[in-house]
Amino acid sequence: MTLIARRRRVRPAAAGAAGPKPRAGTKRRRRKPDPIKAWVKRLDRTRPGLVTFVLEGLADRYGHPSWDRRLDPTSELVLTILTQNSADVNAEHAFVALRAAYPSDRPSEHHIPGPGWGGAGLPDGVPPDWALVDAAPLEELVEVIRPGGLPNGKAKGIKAALRAIHEARGDYSLEFLGEMTALEARNWLTAINGVGVKTASVVLLFSFGLPLMPVDRHVERVALRVGLIPPKATADEAHEVFLALLEPDEMLEAHVNLIQHGRSICHARNPAHELCPLIDRCRFVNPKAP
Numbered sequence: 001m002t003l004i005a006r007r008r009r010v011r012p013a014a015a016g017a018a019g020p021k022p023r024a025g026t027k028r029r030r031r032k033p034d035p036i037k038a039w040v041k042r043l044d045r046t047r048p049g050l051v052t053f054v055l056e057g058l059a060d061r062y063g064h065p066s067w068d069r070r071l072d073p074t075s076e077l078v079l080t081i082l083t084q085n086s087a088d089v090n091a092e093h094a095f096v097a098l099r100a101a102y103p104s105d106r107p108s109e110h111h112i113p114g115p116g117w118g119g120a121g122l123p124d125g126v127p128p129d130w131a132l133v134d135a136a137p138l139e140e141l142v143e144v145i146r147p148g149g150l151p152n153g154k155a156k157g158i159k160a161a162l163r164a165i166h167e168a169r170g171d172y173s174l175e176f177l178g179e180m181t182a183l184e185a186r187n188w189l190t191a192i193n194g195v196g197v198k199t200a201s202v203v204l205l206f207s208f209g210l211p212l213m214p215v216d217r218h219v220e221r222v223a224l225r226v227g228l229i230p231p232k233a234t235a236d237e238a239h240e241v242f243l244a245l246l247e248p249d250e251m252l253e254a255h256v257n258l259i260q261h262g263r264s265i266c267h268a269r270n271p272a273h274e275l276c277p278l279i280d281r282c283r284f285v286n287p288k289a290p
């Protein structure tokens with residue numbers, strides 16, 4: 001079945017389905033329209049088939065990535081904190097340093113080595129001992145993760161996250177999140193100080209395959225240029241727009257391929273339009289593109 005056939009349509013309200021009429025002399029209060037729903041409806045009306053066009057164009061170029069768990073969710077959370085404002089490969093060096101400085105022996109949690117989505121991929125190994133990381137003096141942890149860049153804020157963020165998980169659960173495992181719905185799990189993680197929607201979405205998408213769409217700077221740039229998300233959307237709004245635009249089983253592919261496209265063709269400076277499979281419908285190149 002093609003993406004076009006599977007995509008749900010936004011249906012207009014049925015006639016007579018608007019509820020009871022207000023009594024004479026009373027004014028019905030107008031509900032403020034939901035800006036996310038309004039955007040999705042508008043895109044569907046004015047640029048039909050755009051999401052499908054983008055997904056299929058990117059899949060032709062980059063393929064259909066499939067989900068495989070590479071890391072347990074606590075490791076994914078810490079690695080994602082380490083990638084904030086740093087190159088993925090540097091974050092991976094910092095994570096390997098964490099394993100060496102705070103070793104544990106839990107073969108059941110063995111990380112699956114392999115290519116990363118952005119970095120080189122982590123080498124073979126087991127997660128660090130999170131209790132040792134939690135108990136480590138801050139200055140020591142800063143030195144250990146220094147290869148990842150911006151170590152002061154990240155060391156604080158890692159310790160705060162581990163402490164919050166331990167206080168809530170009595171251990172450092174986040175496996176219980178896999179039993180929740182995607183949004184319940186995202187809410188649980190974002191309640192931790194310093195864990196935002198993007199970080200939580202990365203953890204849940206990659207560790208459990210939950211249908212969430214992390215929006216990083218590459219995803220945001222390509223989506224804004226093509227016109228998939230509103231020009232003034234905040235980062236958090238962009239996450240919600242994608243959840244409304246995409247089917248659950250499209251989110252991993254959309255995330256991975258939009259990042260790939262932002263890295264290889266749709267650069268922040270000098271995007272290679274001539275190589276781009278999306279050029280016919282890109283509003284950055286043609287403000288009147290269909």
Ligand code: SF4
Binds near residue numbers: 225265272276284285
């Ligand atoms: S046409 Fe250019 S700006 Fe538009 S998505 Fe492609 S590379 Fe980016």
